[in-house]
Amino acid sequence: MEGKDIKKKFFTPDKIVCYIMSLLVIVAATAAVIMIVRTSICDAQENDFPEEKPVVLKSKKTQRHPLARGVHVSVEFYLTETDLSLTLDTDESYSLSIAKASGGEGINVKIHAVTYFGLRHGLESLGQLIVYDELQFRYKMPGKVEIVDRPVYRHRGLLLDTVRQFYSVKSIKRTIDAMAMVKLNVFHWHITDANSYPMKLQNFQEMARIGAYGPKEVYSVEDIREVVRFAKIRGIRVMPEYDAPAHVAEGWQFTDFVTCYNAQPWDQFCAGPPCGQLDPTRADLYDVLEGIYDEMNELFDQPDLFHMGGDEVYPSCWNISSHVQQWMMDRGWGVEREDFVELWNHFQTLAHERLKKVAPKTRAVLWTGTLTEANFVERFLPPEDYVIQVWTEGSGTGSHIPHLLAGGYDLIISNTDALYLDCGFGSYVGEGVNWCSPYKPWTKMYNNNITAMGGERHGQILGAEACSWSSISGEPGIDSRLWPRLSALAERLWTDPDTDFRAVERRILLHRRDLVNFGINAESIQPGWCLHNPSYCVR
Known part of the structure; x- marks a missing residue:
């Protein structure tokens, strides 16, 4: 078309x-x-x-x-x-x-x-x-x-995981409406993962038939087009994410393209069950990926950014495959960590070539991970081809930000110590709280100064996204999970204020009331008494 x-x-x-x-x-x-x-x-x-x-x-x-x-x-x-x-x-x-x-x-x-x-x-x-x-x-x-x-940052978004829990198109559109109220402009649609395959593409319907939770828990091509149209009218770009090579299981199990599918014990092969990774050594895999990218490029209205995933790859998942082992042996490779990083780069290079073939004007986005470590990133990922989304910490030894900026990469910030909306809740395997606890309140999001993270290179930071992963939270709780915390991020990205959260405590209470009046069941952040007596609810 x-x-x-x-x-x-x-x-x-x-x-x-x-x-x-x-x-x-x-x-x-x-x-x-x-x-x-x-x-x-x-x-x-x-x-x-x-x-x-x-x-x-x-x-x-x-x-x-x-x-x-x-x-x-x-x-x-x-x-x-x-x-x-x-x-x-x-x-x-x-x-x-x-x-x-x-x-x-x-x-x-x-x-x-x-x-x-x-x-x-x-x-x-x-x-x-x-x-x-x-x-x-x-x-x-x-x-x-x-x-x-005018906005300070060009990329102001929300990632919504609609894979681990299915969200209806109606709830997605309600969320987009609320995003438009606060001038957020990117809906990052995490539409594939290991847990299910809800995206029912015209040419790959079997993957959704086998991989979705059920026949009603799929997104048809008409659904996707409607979400993209609805969002664009409200000034919001939809950035699709097709996660690979890890976070791949359901929907792919009928092919020879997946290794360690649902392997146990899962914690030896992946970040969370079910396990699975695409097999980079299968030459015909890239024909399938090209077809998927081609159809997604049309459905998502030729997006200028396409997220290719690229995090939490486990060498052990590939290493249990005799086919992968033989392929690596034939090339004189070993089975050390760096050998599997080379294998990962082999996949990323070929997959990116197929994306550029069908969407030559589209720029790829990748999560921070092993490929973006200082000793690998400039060797494998040209900065003109990739935007890096940072989900590691915003500062400290775990941050990838300094060396990525020094390497000339444009960044989207989603640091887990401030912008992960699912933190502070129960773990979905075992007991206790989840891995990224504690809870990140709106005050933390408001004070998350991404300009300071960039220093003299802050111009390479395109913006930020809050991430709502859906392991234990689905459609019934989406409003309270997102709002009004997203509003705090929206103001940070639009105005980049030089004040902290104390300057806006009264306004966010009033704004939260507006959200509720708009039909968004935003979480309460103070007793109702404080709305009428704001000077007494500070310290």
């Missing part, structure tokens, strides 16, 4: 104007009262986005609430580019002004942006300026505002 056709299928002007108008508030009010009425105007045409000239989108109708007694509030949008592509380099800036109309009759709101995505952010900010006065039973907004805004 040609790129132009994909763009029309996923993201057409009529869809974005529908979305804008669903956000737009048509306001009728007195000076003290704002009455909000949503509109369902969706009448855009292709020529609403003419080439090479600014666009002004205005509601063609106004609505007045029957109880309104006052002035009219108009909202105008000004766009200067018609490009609807969404990439790491998309301009997300906007300006927002609120002022009294000439003659003192009414209020004018104007949002200027280079792209639709900046315009969308401006609408979110406008929504945050409209509040409900619980004493006067009225909506209010400020009469004069001037905002010029």
Whole structure:
């Protein structure tokens, strides 16, 4: 399918104007009262986005609430580019002004942006300026505002593991809606792993039939397209992850491509059951991977970043395969750690070649691991080809950040000591708490200063992601697991504040209430009394 056709299928002007108008508030009010009425105007045409000239989108109708007694509030949008592509380099800036109309009759709101995505952010900010006065039973907004805004970091995301526990498309979309509220712009979809294979590709349906938890716990091609479309309209890129060579088991067991499938005792062969790794020595494996990458590239709207996984590879998983042993012996290799790192690099090189063949403009992302250690990374992974996602600690001896930055690599930060949302809960094997405990509160995420981690090379840090792994938490608890902690990360990445969490304690309580009113069951962070008596709930 040609790129132009994909763009029309996923993201057409009529869809974005529908979305804008669903956000737009048509306001009728007195000076003290704002009455909000949503509109369902969706009448855009292709020529609403003419080439090479600014666009002004205005509601063609106004609505007045029957109880309104006052002035009219108009909202105008000004766009200067018609490009609807969404990439790491998309301009997300906007300006927002609120002022009294000439003659003192009414209020004018104007949002200027280079792209639709900046315009969308401006609408979110406008929504945050409209509040409900619980004493006067009225909506209010400020009469004069001037905002010029842009994000500090280009990559502001959430990883959601929908493999260990299945999440419905409905719950994924609700999460994306909440992400849009706080201007996060990347949904990292961890859609394959060892536990199940829920991705039902058109040309590889057998893998989902055998590997999914059940026939209803799969993502069809239509489901994937809908999530990508839904996210893009909300200014969010979907970055797919196809984890390999480790974290591979269910769905692959009917092939000869997997070693140590469900081997026991599992802790000798993998990080968690069931075990399994792709066999790098099988030449026809790479034809299968090319077909998977090709179909995923189309389904995910030709993403500019494609995550290839690449962590927690166990040499012991390969070493129990007689086929792997013979292949290595034929080449004069031994069975030491460095020999298996060479084998891993053999896989990564060939898999990356197949990805670039079907998606030449896409850049690969890999997790930190053995391949990204200082004595291997520059030898095996060219910095122009790879972005490295750091899940090791943000500082100290376990951090990969200093040598990766020195090697010229762009980074996405997901340091486990601050940005892992599943920490502090029970282990899913054995007793006690999980490996990354303790719990990471919103204060820890807010204070996680990724600019400081980068030092003089902070420009190589693209941004950060919080990671929600789903070993023991699924769809019923997703809202409280994510929110409002993700909101703290969102502010850190958008503004990079020079203050710590104490400066925002009052605001996050109010924001958490907004999330709940929006239908997100965000976790409580203080008793309700503190919302009304904030000065007494600090230390």
